[in-house]
Amino acid sequence: NAGVTQTPKFRVLKTGQSMTLLCAQDMNHEYMYWYRQDPGMGLRLIHYSVGEGTTAKGEVPDGYNVSRLKKQNFLLGLESAAPSQTSVYFCASRSTSNLYEQFFGPGTRLTVL
Amino acid sequence: GQQVMQIPQYQHVQEGEDFTTYCNSSTTLSNIQWYKQRPGGHPVFLIQLVKSGEVKKQKRLTFQFGEAKKNSSLHITATQTTDVGTYFCTGTYKYIFGTGTRLKVLA
Numbered sequence: 001n002a003g004v005t006q007t008p009k010f011r012v013l014k015t016g017q018s019m020t021l022l023c024a025q026d027m028n029h030e031y032m033y034w035y036r037q038d039p040g041m042g043l044r045l046i047h048y049s050v051g052e053g054t055t056a057k058g059e060v061p062d063g064y065n066v067s068r069l070k071k072q073n074f075l076l077g078l079e080s081a082a083p084s085q086t087s088v089y090f091c092a093s094r095s096t097s098n099l100y101e102q103f104f105g106p107g108t109r110l111t112v113l
Numbered sequence: 114g115q116q117v118m119q120i121p122q123y124q125h126v127q128e129g130e131d132f133t134t135y136c137n138s139s140t141t142l143s144n145i146q147w148y149k150q151r152p153g154g155h156p157v158f159l160i161q162l163v164k165s166g167e168v169k170k171q172k173r174l175t176f177q178f179g180e181a182k183k184n185s186s187l188h189i190t191a192t193q194t195t196d197v198g199t200y201f202c203t204g205t206y207k208y209i210f211g212t213g214t215r216l217k218v219l220a
Contacts, residue, residue, distance in 0.1 A: 018182070022178075033208065035210075041213075041217075042201060042210040042211060042212045042213045043156065043201065043207075043210040044210070045208045045210075046209070048208070058207070059206065059207065059209070060210075090155055090156070094188070099161055100144065100146055100161060100205050101146070101158040101161065102146075102148075102156075102158065103158070104155040104156050105155065106154075106155055107155055
């Protein structure tokens with residue numbers, strides 16, 4: 001099992017460009033999450049999903065959109081990238097059990113010039 | 114809104130010394146999880162605490178959940194270089210992660 005995978009691993013964008021980050025999990029998890037982590041800081045939740053076809057806003061949703069068309073995939077979109085969105089993006093997933101263990105992907109390092 | 118603070122922000126210890134990080138929430142938590150993130154890596158789940166006053170041990174790591182379920186601690190006995198990383202706590206409410214404690218171990 002690959003667990004949680006993220007593509008791409010690195011990306012450099014110019015201000016105003018758009019891109020989509022892909023997260024895939026093969027553990028049949030219902031819940032999926034997108035976080036951003038800025039240097040020396042903790043994780044901040046952008047959006048999350050509690051099941052296929054559903055999404056919800058997290059702590060810092062502005063400037064991002066998400067879609068969960070398939071249970072195993074969770075896409076994060078940036079419509080018009082800004083330098084403030086330079087960050088490392090982590091995707092995570094977990095099951096619906098009482099153990100709230102989140103499995104994280106390796107991250108995508110995004111730089112917006 | 115809810116805040117989860119961790120202290121200290123940084124800690125440098127000599128190998129073999131003990132280390133403790135504290136997690137404090139502004140609201141009562143139904144449960145708490147701890148994660149470790151190695152430099153350049155992704156967060157990895159360590160443990161979940163659910164009951165008031167609960168204490169759990171994993172080898173040299175001891176985790177404690179406060180009686181009021183608003184704070185928690187992680188204690189590492191006799192640190193090793195493999196303990197280097199940032200330790201985060203999180204309650205499940207709105208998935209707010211703590212600010213993290215970055216541990217450096219000097220050999």
